[in-house]
Amino acid sequence: MPAGTPGVHRVSTGPxxxxxxxxxxxxxxxxxxxxxxxxxxEKPRAxxxxxxxxxxxxxxxxxxxxxxxxxxxxxxxxxxxxxNRLKRERLLADARLQQLNAIRAENDRLRDMLDARPRVxxxxxxxxxxxxxxxxxxxRVVINKGSNDGVFERQAIIDANGVVGQVLRAGPVSATVLxxxxxxxxxxxxxxxxxxxxxxxxxxxxxxxxxxxxxxNADIEVGDLLxxxxxxxxxxxxxxxxxVVAVEQQPRQAFARVTASPxxxxxxxxxxxxxxxxxxxxxxxxxxxxxxxxxxx
Amino acid sequence: MAGPRDxxxxxxxxxxxxxxxxxxxxxxxxxxxxxxxxxxxxIYLGIHTPQRLVLVQAVMAGLLLDALQGTPLGQHVLAxxxxxxxxxxxxxxxMLVPIWQTMLLTAVFTAIYQFVMFWINxxxxxxxxxxxxxxPLASNAIVWPLLLTLLDRARLGRRSSD
Numbered sequence: 001m002p003a004g005t006p007g008v009h010r011v012s013t014g015p016x017x018x019x020x021x022x023x024x025x026x027x028x029x030x031x032x033x034x035x036x037x038x039x040x041x042e043k044p045r046a047x048x049x050x051x052x053x054x055x056x057x058x059x060x061x062x063x064x065x066x067x068x069x070x071x072x073x074x075x076x077x078x079x080x081x082x083x084n085r086l087k088r089e090r091l092l093a094d095a096r097l098q099q100l101n102a103i104r105a106e107n108d109r110l111r112d113m114l115d116a117r118p119r120v121x122x123x124x125x126x127x128x129x130x131x132x133x134x135x136x137x138x139x140r141v142v143i144n145k146g147s148n149d150g151v152f153e154r155q156a157i158i159d160a161n162g163v164v165g166q167v168l169r170a171g172p173v174s175a176t177v178l179x180x181x182x183x184x185x186x187x188x189x190x191x192x193x194x195x196x197x198x199x200x201x202x203x204x205x206x207x208x209x210x211x212x213x214x215x216x217n218a219d220i221e222v223g224d225l226l227x228x229x230x231x232x233x234x235x236x237x238x239x240x241x242x243x244v245v246a247v248e249q250q251p252r253q254a255f256a257r258v259t260a261s262p263x264x265x266x267x268x269x270x271x272x273x274x275x276x277x278x279x280x281x282x283x284x285x286x287x288x289x290x291x292x293x294x295x296x297x
Numbered sequence: 298m299a300g301p302r303d304x305x306x307x308x309x310x311x312x313x314x315x316x317x318x319x320x321x322x323x324x325x326x327x328x329x330x331x332x333x334x335x336x337x338x339x340i341y342l343g344i345h346t347p348q349r350l351v352l353v354q355a356v357m358a359g360l361l362l363d364a365l366q367g368t369p370l371g372q373h374v375l376a377x378x379x380x381x382x383x384x385x386x387x388x389x390x391x392m393l394v395p396i397w398q399t400m401l402l403t404a405v406f407t408a409i410y411q412f413v414m415f416w417i418n419x420x421x422x423x424x425x426x427x428x429x430x431x432x433p434l435a436s437n438a439i440v441w442p443l444l445l446t447l448l449d450r451a452r453l454g455r456r457s458s459d
Binding site for chain 1 (some may be wrong): 312313316317320321322323328329331352356359360361362364365366367368369370371372374375378379381382385386395417421422423
């Protein structure tokens with residue numbers, strides 16, 4: 001195939017190629033070390049994340065088209081049914097919210113009497129998940145909001161049902177989110193029933209978290225709800241994380257085998273909420289306003 | 298000598314497409330066997346257009362792939378650069394080898410790529426188990442003839458694809 005070898009004589013394949021490869025490889029290793037040990041690479045990474053964002057958007061187009069065609073081909077009856085269902089759910093949620101307001105007021109009063117600090121409120125923003133695969137063995141997703149929208153590293157992410165994860169890296173227009181089911185993720189939780197504190201580790205399985213290091217006689221049962229605590233670091237306290245699905249005592253081992261299933265719908269979510277801590281506690285009305293503000297995006 | 302028949306833009310464009318394919322969602326059972334598209338394109342470029350600064354293209358593609366996958370900056374750069382070395386070094390001989398043999402050689406070249414990835418994942422504490430690195434080698438060999446035909450067509454035009 002002579003056509004494939006134009007200019008072949010200008011190519012040096014001797015030690016020069018080896019040297020060039022070595023220099024590139026050495027530069028890559030150096031870059032990795034700098035990236036792992038310092039924060040110098042934050043800016044360049046932000047630039048790179050912006051550069052690849054069009055690729056991610058383009059990749060997400062087929063999934064969006066599918067969504068769109070799904071919406072466009074619904075029948076009137078289906079829409080009416082869905083509308084009815086949503087109205088019912090809304091009524092129930094409203095009823096619960098009324099109670100919540102009263103309880104919140106009561107709670108504030110009680111905390112006042114105890115001289116406790118008021119709970120930190122949080123405002124939320126909606127972000128969309130881009131239908132983009134990263135690594136099949138890492139549980140990460142890409143969202144369409146970045147530092148330009150106020151997203152910051154380690155920001156907590158929730159969905160309607162519970163904690164989703166936290167921002168791993170924030171680029172200007174997009175961000176990578178580490179899910180709670182990632183093997184590299186752990187979060188401090190407490191059992192709602194009795195306040196028992198423990199740590200929920202990601203298992204690498206989307207519908208499973210592992211509660212390690214609980215002794216065999218620990219007071220934990222199937223069905224216990226695990227929520228974030230004030231010691232959860234990047235997560236505000238009180239958000240549901242998972243529900244215990246199996247407790248297996250292991251007489252010969254030091255610890256019991258406890259597994260829980262995440263409260264958030266990690267594989268089915270389209271939109272997530274970004275929690276931004278605010279210094280002053282906010283009344284419920286302000287939170288819902290902020291949420292609806294962004295809901296259209 | 299790089300006449301009008303050898304289109305220079307094909308390399309970068311193919312790399313951008315390969316980056317997109319690396320981010321394309323796949324069904325769960327297929328995801329572990331996703332071909333290493335970027336590495337494959339670079340192997341092709343190394344064999345067929347060694348005069349076009351393939352190492353520079355490898356560094357660029359590696360940086361973008363790192364940003365795309367959220368890996369430590371430099372991980373894919375190192376793996377791709379190392380993976381390109383043999384195809385560049387042996388490109389004259391590799392062009393004479395029949396396709397079915399290049400399929401096997403592709404698996405070998407990408408095995409080097411996967412080994413570097415495995416090594417860095419281990420060193421940075423992201424180990425995922427060695428067996429998972431083997432699936433892409435098979436899929437790489439399978440998609441290689443397709444990629445070869447497509448890129449030859451794109452680069453040289455219809456006439457010389459025989």
